Amino acid sequence: MLSNQEVAEELLGKFGDQVFDFEEPYGMLTLSTTREEIIPVLEFLRDHKSYQIIFLTDITGVQYPDKTGQEFMVVYHMHSFVHNFRVRIKVSIPEADIHIPTATGLFASANWMERETYDFFGILFDGHPNLKRILNIEEMDYFPMRKEYPMEDATREDKIDALFGR
Amino acid sequence: MADIELLPHNIPANSELPELVEELTTLNLGPTHPATHGIFQNVLKMDGEKIVSGEQTIGYIHRAFEKIAERRPYYQITTLTDRMNYCSSPINNLGWHMTMEKFLGVEVPKRAQYIRVIMMELARITDHIICNSILGVDTGAFTGFLYVMQKREEVYEIYEEVCGARLTTNMGRLGGMERDLSSTAIRKIHEFIKSFPPVLRELEKLLNRNRIFMDRTINVGSISLERALSYGFTGPNLRAAGLDYDVRVMNPYSSYQDFEFDIPVGQNGDTYDRYMVRNEEMWQSLKIVEQAINNLPEGPYYADAPEYYLPPKNEVYKSMEALIYHFKIVMGEIDAPAGEVYHAVEGGNGELGFYMISDGGRTPYRLHFRRPSFIYYQAYPEMCKGSSLSDAILTMSSLNVIAGELDA
Numbered sequence: 284m285l286s287n288q289e290v291a292e293e294l295l296g297k298f299g300d301q302v303f304d305f306e307e308p309y310g311m312l313t314l315s316t317t318r319e320e321i322i323p324v325l326e327f328l329r330d331h332k333s334y335q336i337i338f339l340t341d342i343t344g345v346q347y348p349d350k351t352g353q354e355f356m357v358v359y360h361m362h363s364f365v366h367n368f369r370v371r372i373k374v375s376i377p378e379a380d381i382h383i384p385t386a387t388g389l390f391a392s393a394n395w396m397e398r399e400t401y402d403f404f405g406i407l408f409d410g411h412p413n414l415k416r417i418l419n420i421e422e423m424d425y426f427p428m429r430k431e432y433p434m435e436d437a438t439r440e441d442k443i444d445a446l447f448g449r
Numbered sequence: 450m451a452d453i454e455l456l457p458h459n460i461p462a463n464s465e466l467p468e469l470v471e472e473l474t475t476l477n478l479g480p481t482h483p484a485t486h487g488i489f490q491n492v493l494k495m496d497g498e499k500i501v502s503g504e505q506t507i508g509y510i511h512r513a514f515e516k517i518a519e520r521r522p523y524y525q526i527t528t529l530t531d532r533m534n535y536c537s538s539p540i541n542n543l544g545w546h547m548t549m550e551k552f553l554g555v556e557v558p559k560r561a562q563y564i565r566v567i568m569m570e571l572a573r574i575t576d577h578i579i580c581n582s583i584l585g586v587d588t589g590a591f592t593g594f595l596y597v598m599q600k601r602e603e604v605y606e607i608y609e610e611v612c613g614a615r616l617t618t619n620m621g622r623l624g625g626m627e628r629d630l631s632s633t634a635i636r637k638i639h640e641f642i643k644s645f646p647p648v649l650r651e652l653e654k655l656l657n658r659n660r661i662f663m664d665r666t667i668n669v670g671s672i673s674l675e676r677a678l679s680y681g682f683t684g685p686n687l688r689a690a691g692l693d694y695d696v697r698v699m700n701p702y703s704s705y706q707d708f709e710f711d712i713p714v715g716q717n718g719d720t721y722d723r724y725m726v727r728n729e730e731m732w733q734s735l736k737i738v739e740q741a742i743n744n745l746p747e748g749p750y751y752a753d754a755p756e757y758y759l760p761p762k763n764e765v766y767k768s769m770e771a772l773i774y775h776f777k778i779v780m781g782e783i784d785a786p787a788g789e790v791y792h793a794v795e796g797g798n799g800e801l802g803f804y805m806i807s808d809g810g811r812t813p814y815r816l817h818f819r820r821p822s823f824i825y826y827q828a829y830p831e832m833c834k835g836s837s838l839s840d841a842i843l844t845m846s847s848l849n850v851i852a853g854e855l856d857a
Contacts, residue, residue: 309551309790338678340793341802343817360791360804360819364692367699371791392681395827403515418508418856427516434520 285334285366287312293334297327304373313371318383321359321374325389328361328370336363336370342386342396344404348430354378355406359386376406385411403428473501476838480509484842486583487852491829498837503830507823511856518816522781523549524623524757526816531617533820534854537576537797539568539608542620544794547702548803549623552790555754559746561625562704567638567741568611568620569703569794570734574645575601576797577685577727577734580849584724585656587846588665593655600648603641610634624758625751635742642739649731657728663721670832670844671719680828683821684799686848689726690718696795707744708737720847727849756783781811798822798849822854 287307294302294314302324304315316324328336340360348354353375361370376383385408386393397408398417405426408414415421425432474497479490488509494501514529521529530545531538543565550557557565578601582594605615610633612620621627630638656662672680677690687694693712697705713729715722751758759778760771777783787809793802802819825848832848833841 308788311791313789339681340800341804341817341819343804343815345806345815358804360802364694364699369791390681391676391679392824392827395823396681399823416508418511420508427513434516 285363285368290334290368290370293331294324294327298324311369311371313373315373315375318374318376321357321372322384322386322389324372325359325361325386329389334363334368335365336361336368338362338364339386339390339392339396340369342393342400344400344406344428346404346428346430350375352377355381355404357383357400357406381405382407382409384409385414387411402426405429471496478838478841480506484587484846486846487850487855489826489850489852489855493838493841495838500833500836500838500841503833503841505826505829507826508856510852514857515816515818518813520812522783522811523785523813524778525781526813527621528617528619530818531619532853533818533857534576534797534801534822534851535616536579536849536851537569537572538616538618539572539612539620540576540794540796541801542618543569543703544792544796544801545803546621546623547794548790548792548805549757549785550752551792552788552805552807553623553754553757553785555624555752555757557625557703557752558749559704560629560748561621561750561752563741563745564611564626564630564750565621565703566705566708567630567738568608570737570741571604571607571638571641573734573797574731574738575604576849577731578649580847581656581724581727581731582652584666584720584843584846585652585662587843588662590655590659590662593652597648597652600641600645603637603644607634607637607641610637622751622758624754625749629750630745638738638742642735642742645735649728649735653728656724665840666721666724666843666847667719668717669720669836669840670847671717671722672828672832673718676828676831677718677825680831681824682799682828683825684795684797685726685730686718686723686825687799688713689715689722691716696793696800700793702792702794705737708740710734710737720843723847784809784811793819796821796854798851798854799825818857820854820857822848822850823857826850826855 290312291305298320301320302314302316306313340362343358345356355376357374359372397411400406401414402416402419474495476493476495478493479485480488490506492504518526518529527542527545530541533541578597582597585593608615608618610631612618672690674690674692677687693714695712710733713726715726755774760774764771765775785807787807789806791804793800799821804817805813806815808814833844
């Protein structure tokens with residue numbers, strides 16, 4: 284059984300201060316890295332001889348509009364079937380320079396996951412072979428999951444947020 | 450040919466030969482086509498009958514669930530989840546409840562866990578039964594499909610008894626089930642355990658060793674284990690390629706560790722293996738249902754978590770606390786703590802994951818569904834490259850891509 288401590292130390296030994304903010308919410312090792320190091324970190328975990336964290340479970344985006352310089356975050360979930368070990372890796376990127384390298388070179392599954400993240404948040408994955416919208420129509424000129432687009436029509440007056448605890 | 454002498458006057462002059470032009474045909478498979486079982490489009494480049502390449506267009510029934518979820522209280526998100534994989538909606542519902550229970554630290558009583566296991570395994574049967582019998586339809590055997598549909602109907606009757614709905618079930622509540630298993634439900638489950646095996650055996654008899662079926666499915670749409678892992682396959686499709694990854698075994702939830710069952714594994718990752726894995730999984734699911742209903746523990750069917758679980762209606766009329774909790778839950782005024790959680794269940798098609806980030810409010814700050822269909826469907830062009838169109842239809846149907854889950 285692989286422990287979070289072990290993997291965290293190995294990553295710190297390899298990447299030094301490029302990996303930081305280690306946490307364990309609900310037992311899952313969570314860490315952050317920079318966009319320069321994300322692909323090397325993913326590759327290191329995938330090709331590690333004993334860990335074998337070979338499976339990319341998920342890629343998704345999150346937006347934190349109030350965090351200046353770190354408005355967007357890309358979250359990677361990886362899984363090792365040999366050790367039944369999961370790890371979550373986060374990368375924060377600024378809105379002004381909304382680029383991150385693609386993981387399609389490492390995992391074929393990253394293709395659509397990154398397209399979905401682009402479609403929802405407008406995060407640009409550099410080097411992606413076919414970065415275009417996937418679920419929404421191509422003519423759409425905004426990124427719907429961003430917080431500045433409210434769910435409901437703002438002009439409606441019959442739904443007062445305060446009455447619904449919002 | 451050998452005895453025909455090619456004399457100079459028999460050879461046509463070069464100028465008489467028409468220039469050979471090779472052209473690929475573009476074929477639009479979908480968006481609505483009876484053979485695609487859902488709304489998604491494939492623009493195929495065909496060389497005669499062979500597929501050269503394919504481009505997929507998805508999103509026709511995209512309903513922005515992740516966006517909608519950001520404005521809904523936690524208990525109202527359940528109805529979004531059952532619209533994803535509508536062939537096995539209870540797994541989606543209960544998977545979401547389990548995510549929230551993990552997040553809030555609610556301990557669910559054994560009885561509720563067993564009831565959930567029964568419902569989830571029945572849902573797995575309905576999911577696989579559709580996929581396998583539709584595969585039969587696509588190879589020309591319509592009878593089997595109509596025959597096993599009766600059994601799905603019986604499972605839907607059990608759903609009705611447990612939650613009141615059939616397709617979009619909204620089953621269970623945060624902390625347990627909304628009601629106990631009624632005597633009718635228990636009787637129907639027992640009846641199903643008895644009446645399903647002969648039907649499934651007959652479907653097996655129709656297809657498993659059927660010459661036509663085997664010729665149509667063996668070595669069709671195969672994918673190697675390495676590619677399957679790279680493409681993020683999970684569930685029966687990954688197991689057909691040869692890896693025994695099952696969330697129920699690797700990260701047991703809802704008391705799956707209490708039950709004895711096997712994980713069927715294929716070898717070639719082709720259509721036939723996927724069919725056989727699903728077929729065996731139905732037997733295993735039935736085994737789990739049988740164990741769970743026979744060992745159903747006594748006790749409450751919901752957790753003692755008054756701030757999340759709606760109080761009984763008669764309490765609401767009589768006690769002040771119950772009335773307050775009722776009001777707060779219904780109005781969605783229960784705040785969740787800040788934090789993030791990822792929880793996965795074994796859905797009908799593979800690892801169904803919920804990644805939820807809360808900022809401490811009444812709704813999720815961000816909710817992401819890891820939908821297995823969405824992730825593995827991108828392998829489809831690679832899997833049907835070089836095969837004929839009719840085989841590509843079979844490959845798609847054996848992948849069991851559910852449009853609702855694909856597009857969310």
